[in-house]
Amino acid sequence: MTRIASDTMREQLKVYFIMGSVNCAKPPAEVLAEAIAGGITLFQFREKGSGALVGEQKYELAKQLQHICREHGIPFIVNDDVELALALDADGVHIGQEDEDARIVRAKIGDKILGVSAHNLEEARAAMDAGADYIGVGPIYPTKSKEDAKKAQGPEIIRLLRRHGIAIPLVAIGGVTADNAGEVIAAGADGVSVISAIASASSPETAARQLVRAVQSSKKGA
Numbered sequence: 001m002t003r004i005a006s007d008t009m010r011e012q013l014k015v016y017f018i019m020g021s022v023n024c025a026k027p028p029a030e031v032l033a034e035a036i037a038g039g040i041t042l043f044q045f046r047e048k049g050s051g052a053l054v055g056e057q058k059y060e061l062a063k064q065l066q067h068i069c070r071e072h073g074i075p076f077i078v079n080d081d082v083e084l085a086l087a088l089d090a091d092g093v094h095i096g097q098e099d100e101d102a103r104i105v106r107a108k109i110g111d112k113i114l115g116v117s118a119h120n121l122e123e124a125r126a127a128m129d130a131g132a133d134y135i136g137v138g139p140i141y142p143t144k145s146k147e148d149a150k151k152a153q154g155p156e157i158i159r160l161l162r163r164h165g166i167a168i169p170l171v172a173i174g175g176v177t178a179d180n181a182g183e184v185i186a187a188g189a190d191g192v193s194v195i196s197a198i199a200s201a202s203s204p205e206t207a208a209r210q211l212v213r214a215v216q217s218s219k220k221g222a
């Protein structure tokens with residue numbers, strides 16, 4: 001295996017759906033299948049927050065969702081839990097500033113995809129040096145999906161990172177919807193990462209399709 005190429009990573013980041021059981025009003029497998037039908041390009045299993053599954057139940061849900069991703073050729077990323085990612089032979093891991101050190105995670109996962117959260121230039125540079133394949137930047141807009149979220153910074157943070165030479169694949173996260181996706185792409189993000197815009201939608205398929213369209217039309221206009 002070799003590390004993912006930057007261009008491939010940028011393609012996969014276009015509409016990056018994140019979800020766990022606590023985010024879904026209907027069975028997670030249904031939500032994920034609909035989101036895939038709507039055109040999501042990457043999936044992150046994030047089983048976190050009040051009421052989140054643990055232990056065997058968490059493992060079984062992850063396995064079920066990974067199977068759905070595999071059937072449709074959607075890479076499956078695990079949030080926080082490096083051991084789970086290794087146990088499942090997932091496609092990658094996403095970690096934040098409060099999680100295990102990125103260099104240690106890179107050493108543990110070999111060439112699997114490594115995503116790292118960054119909130120400023122210093123963190124973005126450190127993530128690149130540690131071997132991140134992409135960075136997740138946010139919250140861009142206010143979010144209700146992360147209990148300990150930092151203050152929203154707006155699309156300007158993306159512009160700032162790009163202006164200072166952060167050329168690594170970058171995905172914007174936090175309060176992103178089909179209505180504001182265009183402005184984060186215009187600011188320099190390769191894609192958008194969402195929880196509620198898809199997981200809380202009455203039709204996850206339609207919601208995903210609208211995000212795909214918003215991202216694509218903003219890229220065309222670039």
Ligand SMILES: Cc1ncc(COP(=O)(O)OP(=O)(O)O)c(N)n1
Nearest residue numbers: 079094095096097117136137173193
């Ligand atoms: C794509 C992406 N970007 C950022 C995050 C947030 O990660 P983190 O800061 O570790 O917070 P938690 O998600 O673990 O609560 C993410 N998960 N994905």
Ligand SMILES: Cc1ncsc1CCOP(=O)(O)O
Nearest residue numbers: 143145146174175194195196
């Ligand atoms: C995991 C995470 N990290 C920063 S904001 C956020 C939550 C994004 O969820 P939503 O798309 O519902 O705002």
Ligand SMILES: [Mg+2]
Nearest residue numbers: 080095096099
């Ligand atoms: Mg984390």
